[in-house]
Amino acid sequence: MTSQVSMNSAEPGELTYTADEMMTVAAARALRDGMTCFVGIGLPSAAANLARAIHAPGLVLIYESGTIGAKPAELPLSIGDGILAETADAVVSVPEIFNYWLQPGRIDVGFLSAAQIDKFGNINTTVIGGDYGNPRVRLPGAGGAPEIAASCREVIVVVRQSTRSFVERVDFVTSVGHGHGGDSRTKLGLKTKGPTRLITDLALWEPDPVTKEMTVVSIHPGVTRAQIQENTGWSVKFAARVAETPAPTSNELEVLHELHARTNRAHSEAA
Amino acid sequence: MAEIVSLAEAVERAIHDGDAVAMEGFTHLIPFAAGHEVIRQRRRDLTLIRMTPDLIYDQLIGAGCARRLIFSWGGNPGVGSLHRFRDAVEHGWPTALEIEEHSHAGMANRYVAGASGLPFAVLRGYNGTGLETLSTGHGTAPTIKPITCPFTGETLTAVAAIQPDVAVIHAQRADRSGNVQFWGIAGVQKEAVLASQRSVVTVEEIVESLDPRPGAVVLPGWTVSYVAHVPGGAHPSYALGYSVRDNDYYVAWDAIGRDRDAFSRWLEQHVYAVGAGQL
Numbered sequence: 001m002t003s004q005v006s007m008n009s010a011e012p013g014e015l016t017y018t019a020d021e022m023m024t025v026a027a028a029r030a031l032r033d034g035m036t037c038f039v040g041i042g043l044p045s046a047a048a049n050l051a052r053a054i055h056a057p058g059l060v061l062i063y064e065s066g067t068i069g070a071k072p073a074e075l076p077l078s079i080g081d082g083i084l085a086e087t088a089d090a091v092v093s094v095p096e097i098f099n100y101w102l103q104p105g106r107i108d109v110g111f112l113s114a115a116q117i118d119k120f121g122n123i124n125t126t127v128i129g130g131d132y133g134n135p136r137v138r139l140p141g142a143g144g145a146p147e148i149a150a151s152c153r154e155v156i157v158v159v160r161q162s163t164r165s166f167v168e169r170v171d172f173v174t175s176v177g178h179g180h181g182g183d184s185r186t187k188l189g190l191k192t193k194g195p196t197r198l199i200t201d202l203a204l205w206e207p208d209p210v211t212k213e214m215t216v217v218s219i220h221p222g223v224t225r226a227q228i229q230e231n232t233g234w235s236v237k238f239a240a241r242v243a244e245t246p247a248p249t250s251n252e253l254e255v256l257h258e259l260h261a262r263t264n265r266a267h268s269e270a271a
Numbered sequence: 272m273a274e275i276v277s278l279a280e281a282v283e284r285a286i287h288d289g290d291a292v293a294m295e296g297f298t299h300l301i302p303f304a305a306g307h308e309v310i311r312q313r314r315r316d317l318t319l320i321r322m323t324p325d326l327i328y329d330q331l332i333g334a335g336c337a338r339r340l341i342f343s344w345g346g347n348p349g350v351g352s353l354h355r356f357r358d359a360v361e362h363g364w365p366t367a368l369e370i371e372e373h374s375h376a377g378m379a380n381r382y383v384a385g386a387s388g389l390p391f392a393v394l395r396g397y398n399g400t401g402l403e404t405l406s407t408g409h410g411t412a413p414t415i416k417p418i419t420c421p422f423t424g425e426t427l428t429a430v431a432a433i434q435p436d437v438a439v440i441h442a443q444r445a446d447r448s449g450n451v452q453f454w455g456i457a458g459v460q461k462e463a464v465l466a467s468q469r470s471v472v473t474v475e476e477i478v479e480s481l482d483p484r485p486g487a488v489v490l491p492g493w494t495v496s497y498v499a500h501v502p503g504g505a506h507p508s509y510a511l512g513y514s515v516r517d518n519d520y521y522v523a524w525d526a527i528g529r530d531r532d533a534f535s536r537w538l539e540q541h542v543y544a545v546g547a548g549q550l
Contacts, residue, residue, distance in 0.1 A: 041348060042349065064375060065297050065299070065456045066297070066457065067456065076349075077349035077350075077516070078298045078349050078518075079298060080298020080348075080516075081516055082515060082516060085299070085455045085456050091455065091456060093457045093458065093462075094297050094458050095380065095382065095383050095459060095462060098376040098380075099379070099380070099394070102376070103395055126372070132401075132405065135360070137357075137361070138345075138356070138357045139346075140352070140353075141342065141343060141346075141372050142343055142372065142373065142375070143343060143344035143375050144374065144375045146374040146376070146396060146397060146400050146402065147375070147394075150395065150396060150398065151395065172401045173399065173401045174400060174402070176398065179399055188398040190399075
C-alpha cells in the first residue's frame with residue numbers, strides 16, 4: 001500500500017484521504033494539550049504540528065537540535081531548520097538537550113520511526129541483512145533514538161507496515177522497546193513505559209499489558225484483518241475487542257492540507 | 272592566540288594525513304567550505320568524527336579522504352540515505368571505511384568528556400541495545416562500558432572521551448583578535464573545539480569587536496588555532512542571520528550521491544576546479 005492510495009473507496013459525500021494522512025491524524029490524536037513531546041522529522045513533525053493547530057495549542061515541541069518549545073508555522077525539512085530556533089522558547093546545546101532535558105525523564109512522549117520493528121516494539125535503524133561488518137543495507141544509525149526510547153515517559157512509534165519492516169526479531173536492536181517482552185524493561189533498569197502505541201498505515205497497536213507483545217487494538221476504516229496479517233512478519237494478535245479507527249475528519253484533513261501547502265510555499269520561496 | 276589566515280593555509284597547517292578530525296555543526300553552521308578544502312588538498316587516512324555525517328562527510332568519504340568514521344546518525348536529513356557513506360560501508364568504494372557508531376547522547380557526552388579533560392563521561396543510555404555489544408566486538412578498544420555509581424550502586428554507562436587532533440567549525444563572526452562568536456542552534460561545537468588539540472574556524476565576517484548577542488557562544492581567541500574569513504562557508508547548511516538552509520541542495524544531492532560517476536563529476540566541477548578563494 002503506498003501513501004498515494006486512497007484508504008477508502010469514496011462514496012458520494014465521503015472524504016478521501018491517504019494512508020499517510022490517516023497515520024498522521026492518528027498520531028496527532030494521541031497527543032494531549034500541555035504535553036512535552038520529543039519530535040523527529042517527517043511524519044512525527046507533521047503530526048505534532050497538526051495536534052498543536054487543532055486540539056493541543058500548548059503542546060511543547062522539542063527537537064534534538066536543542067530547540068525547546070519550537071512553534072514552526074510550516075514544517076521543517078531538517079531537525080535544525082532556522083524556523084525552529086527562531087520560534088523556540090529556548091535553544092540549548094546538543095549535550096544539554098540530551099543530558100538535562102531528555103535523560104532525567106522530564107519529557108512526556110517521544111516519537112520514533114523504524115526501518116524494522118519486531119513484535120515487542122524493538123527498533124532497528126542500523127543495518128539490515130548480512131552481518132554488522134558486512135551488511136546488505138547500511139541504515140543511518142541511532143541518532144537520538146536509543147535515549148528517546150529509554151528516557152521519554154512513553155514512546156509512540158509510527159511506521160508503515162510490510163513484511164520487510166514488521167519482523168519477528170529485528171536484525172539489530174538500535175533502540176529498545178519491550179526487549180524480549182514481559183518485564184524486560186525493568187530488568188534493563190529502564191523506568192519508563194517504552195512504546196505504548198504503534199501507529200501504522202493499517203491499524204493501531206498497543207503492547208499487551210503482561211506479555212508486552214504488540215497487539216492490534218483498532219483497525220483503520222476499509223482495512224481487513226487479513227491485510228494486517230499479510231503485512232506482518234509474525235502471527236498477529238488482535239485484542240479481545242478491536243475498534244475501528246475513526247476516519248480523519250474534514251477539519252483534521254483541512255488543517256493538515258493547509259500545513260503542507262504552507263510548507264511547500266515556504267520551501268519554494270526560500271529556493 | 273588565533274591566527275587569521277586564508278582557508279587554504281588554515282587547512283594546510285592544521286590538518287595532516289592520518290589526523291582525527293571533527294567537523295561539527297548540528298544541521299546549522301556546518302563547515303562545508305573547509306571540508307571541500309580538505310578534499311582539494313587531498314588529505315588521506317583521516318578519522319572523521321561527527322555526530323551527523325551529513326553531506327559534508329558523504330563528500331569527504333566519496334573523495335577518499337577517510338579511513339575511519341566515528342558518528343551517530345548518517346543520513347541525509349529529511350531526504351534519505353547518504354549514498355557515498357553507504358557505498359563505502361557496503362562495497363568499500365572508493366576505499367574501505369571502518370566505522371565506530373554511537374547514539375547522539377553517547378557522542379555528545381564523549382565530546383563533553385574530551386572538553387573536560389576526563390577519560391570518560393557517564394550517562395544513562397545504551398541499556399539493552401546492540402550498540403553496547405558492538406563496542407566490544409570489532410577489534411577496536413571498547414568505547415561503551417557499564418560503570419557502578421560509587422554513591423548509589425546504580426549501574427550506569429561510561430563512554431570514552433573523544434579528543435580529536437583537529438576541530439573544524441563555522442561561526443557567524445570573529446573579531447580581529449580571533450575571538451569567535453556563534454548563535455542559534457549551537458550543537459556541540461564548543462565541546463568539539465575544547466576537546467581538540469587544534470582548531471580551524473571559518474566565519475561569515477570579521478568585525479572590529481564582538482557586541483553581545485543573546486544566547487551566543489563565545490570561544491576566546493586563545494582557544495582557537497586558525498580563523499579564516501569564508502562568507503557562505505556553511506552552504507548548503509546555513510548561518511542564522513546570514514543565510515537560510517538550502518533545502519533544495521539537500522534534495523538534489525540524493526541523485527548526485529547515488530551514482531559514482533555523477534559524484535565524480537560533481538567533485539571535479541564543484542571542488543577540484545574551484546579555488547579556495549572562490550566559493
